[in-house]
Amino acid sequence: xxxxxxxxxxxxxxxxxxxxxxxxxxxxxxxxxxxxxxxxxxxxxxxxxxxxxxxxxxxxxxxxxxxxxxxxxxxxxxxxxxxxxxxxxxxxxxxxxxxxxxxxxxxxxxxxxxxxxxxxxxxxxxxxxxxxxxxxxxxxxxxxxxxxxxxxxxxxxxxxxxxxxxxxxxxxxxxxxxxxxxxxxxxxxxxxxxxxxxxxxxxxxxxxxxxxxxxxxxxxxxxxxxxxxxxxxxxxxxxxxxxxxxxxxxxxxxxxxxxxxxxxxxxxxxxxxxxxxxxxxxxxxxxxxxxxxxxxxxxxxxxxxxxxxxxxxxxxxxxxxxxxxxxxxxxxxxxxxxxxxxxxxxxxxxxxxxxxxxxxxxxxxxxxxxxxxxxxxxxxxxxxxxxxxxxxxxxxxxxxxxxxxxxxxxxxxxxxxxxxxxxxxxxxxxxxxxxxxxxxxxxxxxxxxxxxxxxxxxxxxxxxxx
Numbered sequence: 001x002x003x004x005x006x007x008x009x010x011x012x013x014x015x016x017x018x019x020x021x022x023x024x025x026x027x028x029x030x031x032x033x034x035x036x037x038x039x040x041x042x043x044x045x046x047x048x049x050x051x052x053x054x055x056x057x058x059x060x061x062x063x064x065x066x067x068x069x070x071x072x073x074x075x076x077x078x079x080x081x082x083x084x085x086x087x088x089x090x091x092x093x094x095x096x097x098x099x100x101x102x103x104x105x106x107x108x109x110x111x112x113x114x115x116x117x118x119x120x121x122x123x124x125x126x127x128x129x130x131x132x133x134x135x136x137x138x139x140x141x142x143x144x145x146x147x148x149x150x151x152x153x154x155x156x157x158x159x160x161x162x163x164x165x166x167x168x169x170x171x172x173x174x175x176x177x178x179x180x181x182x183x184x185x186x187x188x189x190x191x192x193x194x195x196x197x198x199x200x201x202x203x204x205x206x207x208x209x210x211x212x213x214x215x216x217x218x219x220x221x222x223x224x225x226x227x228x229x230x231x232x233x234x235x236x237x238x239x240x241x242x243x244x245x246x247x248x249x250x251x252x253x254x255x256x257x258x259x260x261x262x263x264x265x266x267x268x269x270x271x272x273x274x275x276x277x278x279x280x281x282x283x284x285x286x287x288x289x290x291x292x293x294x295x296x297x298x299x300x301x302x303x304x305x306x307x308x309x310x311x312x313x314x315x316x317x318x319x320x321x322x323x324x325x326x327x328x329x330x331x332x333x334x335x336x337x338x339x340x341x342x343x344x345x346x347x348x349x350x351x352x353x354x355x356x357x358x359x360x361x362x363x364x365x366x367x368x369x370x371x372x373x374x375x376x377x378x379x380x381x382x383x384x385x386x387x388x389x390x391x392x393x394x395x396x397x398x399x400x401x402x403x404x405x406x407x408x409x410x411x412x413x414x415x416x417x418x419x420x421x422x423x424x425x426x427x428x429x430x431x432x433x434x435x436x437x438x439x440x441x442x443x444x445x446x447x448x449x450x451x452x453x454x455x456x457x458x459x460x461x462x463x464x465x466x
Contacts (some may be wrong), residue, residue, distance in 0.1 A: 033267070034257030038069065039099040040111055040266030042080050042091035044345070045194070047101035047109035050082055050089065052331055052347055053192050057082045057089075063166055063441040064422065099266070107314060108333035108345065111266065118336060121311035128323025132367045135326075135351060135358070136178035140189060143180035147462035148172070152182045155438070155455045163443035165423075165451060169193060169350035171437040174463050176358060178351065192329050192347035193439045196420030199346030200295050201356060202321070202332070204243060204380055204392035205372060206302050206342075208364070209320050211239075212373030215305045223301060226276040237284045239301065242294040243391040244384040248282035251275055251293030255421075261292050265344060269336035272300035288385045292343030295392075299342040310338030324366055325359055327352040350437045357426040357435035360416075381416040393418050409450075410457040423447035432460060 042065055049060045061080065069075035080091040087103035101109045104120040143149050158164040168187050172180040187193070195202075210216040218240040221227070227234040234249070241247040253261035260278065268274040275293035282289075303313040314332055317340075322330045329352050333345035340346070348356070359365075360380070364372025381395045388394055388403040395416040396403040407413055417427045423442035428435055436456065442448045 033263060035074070035093045035097045036099065036113075037257040037262045037266045038074060038078065039091040039093055039097050040113065041065070041068075042078065043089045043099040043101040044109060044111045044266065046080060046082060046091070047087075047089040047103055048194060048333065048345060048347070051087050051103035052108050053194065055186060055191075059186070067163075067443050106331065107310065108331045108347065110334065110336065112336070113267065113269075118310075118338075121309075121314060124311065125315045125318055126323075127328045128319045130326030130328075131324040131369050132176075132326060132355070132358075135173060135176060135355065136181070136189075138189075140183065141178045141181050145462055147458065148180045151455055151458035151462060152180060154458065155451055156182060156184075159444070165444065165448055166441040167423075167438070168441065169437065169439045170455075171350045171354045172459060172463075173354045173358060173435040173437075175433050178354070179463065181350070183350070187350075189351055190329055190349050192331055192349055193353070193424070195346050195348065195353070195418075196344055196422065196424050197292070198353065198418045198420040198424045198426060199342050199344060200392040201360075201418040201426065202317070202330075202346050203295055203298055203302070203340070203342035205321055205356070205359065206317060207239065207243065207298055208372040208376040208380075210302060210305050212370075212376070216301060222297070223304065224276050224297060226273075233280045234284075239298065240391075241284045242298045242301075244288070245290050245294055245389060246285050246288050246384060247291075247294050247297075248280050248284045248287060248289075249275070249278040249291070249293060250281040251278045251291040252289075253291045253293070264293060264296065265341070270339070271335045271337070271341065272296045272339045273337060276300075288387050288389065290389070295343035296339060296341070299340040300337075303339055308338075310334050313338070313340055321371070322352075324369065324371060325352075325355045327355050350439055353426050353439070354435050354437045357418075357428050357437065360428050361430055361433070361435055390416060406449075406453065409453040410460065411453060419447075421447065423449075423452075425449075425452060427452070427456060429456070432463070434459065434463065 046057055049055045050057045077094050082089045088100055090100045092098045099113050101111045102117045103109050106124050107121055110117050156167050168184045170182050219238050221235050222237050222239055237247045251260045264271045264274050275296050306312050306316040327348055329349040331347045332340045334340050360377050363377050380391045381397050382390055383395055383398040383400050386400055388401045393416045396407055396413050412429055412431045414431050415429045417425055419425050423440040425438045
């Protein structure tokens with residue numbers, strides 16, 4: 001009896017030790033996940049902005065990445081290096097948790113963590129010929145009107161105290177022509193600029209084109225294999241739910257490094273596959289919750305609809321959207337599964353982003369050719385539930401939530417805009433026939449939308465509606 005009791009006691013102690021070890025391991029993974037997200041973010045953003053945008057690595061790290069790391073243990077022990085010969089960027093923390101991003105030519109950069117990145121896609125199709133005339137000549141359009149000059153001076157001026165605005169590009173388009181533009185040192189009219197969530201407007205446009213062609217449908221179950229079973233409650237999710245952020249999926253986005261979207265973007269090779277595994281938290285269509293996971297699922301649907309491969313979807317974007325609009329500096333980056341990272345990693349020049357804005361200003365028509373289906377722009381800017389979010393854009397229509405404040409500040413009620421972190425924005429003001437592109441690395445609260453509203457007021461005075 002005694003020896004049996006001892007054996008049972010040893011088994012009990014061993015079981016407790018295993019449980020404790022598993023618990024410590026779980027906590028270790030939980031605590032270290034933000035480190036992997038941090039090194040992944042650094043590697044991906046630096047690779048993209050150094051090898052696609054041709055910006056200085058030290059400037060990108062100082063302006064974009066270092067502020068998010070703060071001045072504690074993380075910042076003091078992060079190290080990164082850019083290998084210009086092999087066109088890679090590697091970031092580590094204490095020499096571990098390495099993340100490497102690899103430049104792949106026309107497909108931009110791809111984050112590779114411990115696995116061999118796929119080769120670049122085969123030679124991509126050339127951009128289709130632009131359907132619309134040039135919106136400006138080969139030189140920067142310097143405004144001569146003193147009111148326009150003052151408006152640009154004011155938006156580029158940094159506050160007396162606090163973080164800088166760090167504006168990189170402003171392009172003002174009135175009646176289809178650039179009337180004023182200005183760029184920061186190192187940025188020019190052909191510099192591809194990282195859009196962050198402005199890229200969601202590209203995904204909206206590609207989805208709209210496919211809806212117009214009958215290859216995708218707004219209000220039928222989304223063709224996601226993981227939800228195909230009729231008894232899966234996620235089977236009810238539609239493309240409309242994904243575009244409007246009402247899928248009900250539990251994919252929180254808080255930019256903390258612990259949230260599901262951070263993990264998706266910077267640790268998962270198949271981002272849409274990861275998002276598709278999320279459980280349902282709310283009935284589809286009942287609750288609005290912003291999440292880039294919805295955009296990655298939409299991007300996967302777009303890719304599958306046009307052939308399924310990375311080359312298929314990149315060629316489709318070039319021939320169906322970027323080419324006709326004249327967006328010949330545009331670059332879409334993908335994940336290891338070939339899905340466009342349309343929530344975050346699409347780049348284009350400031351003029352190209354303005355061309356995209358003009359598509360929406362002109363109700364989806366370019367030089368008499370309909371690119372987006374009739375009614376798509378109205379659908380896009382229509383508010384979702386009781387929010388100021390449409391389908392990939394913020395909207396003043398309906399004057400819900402923050403829209404009321406923007407309207408009081410002078411932005412027209414018919415205005416809507418694509419918006420990304422650090423102050424990437426495309427403002428579309430139909431009643432003023434105006435598109436304003438504002439890109440920067442702005443660490444101010446709300447990425448200085450107050451400064452943008454002042455700019456729009458000043459432009460309205462300098463460029464009255466006709």
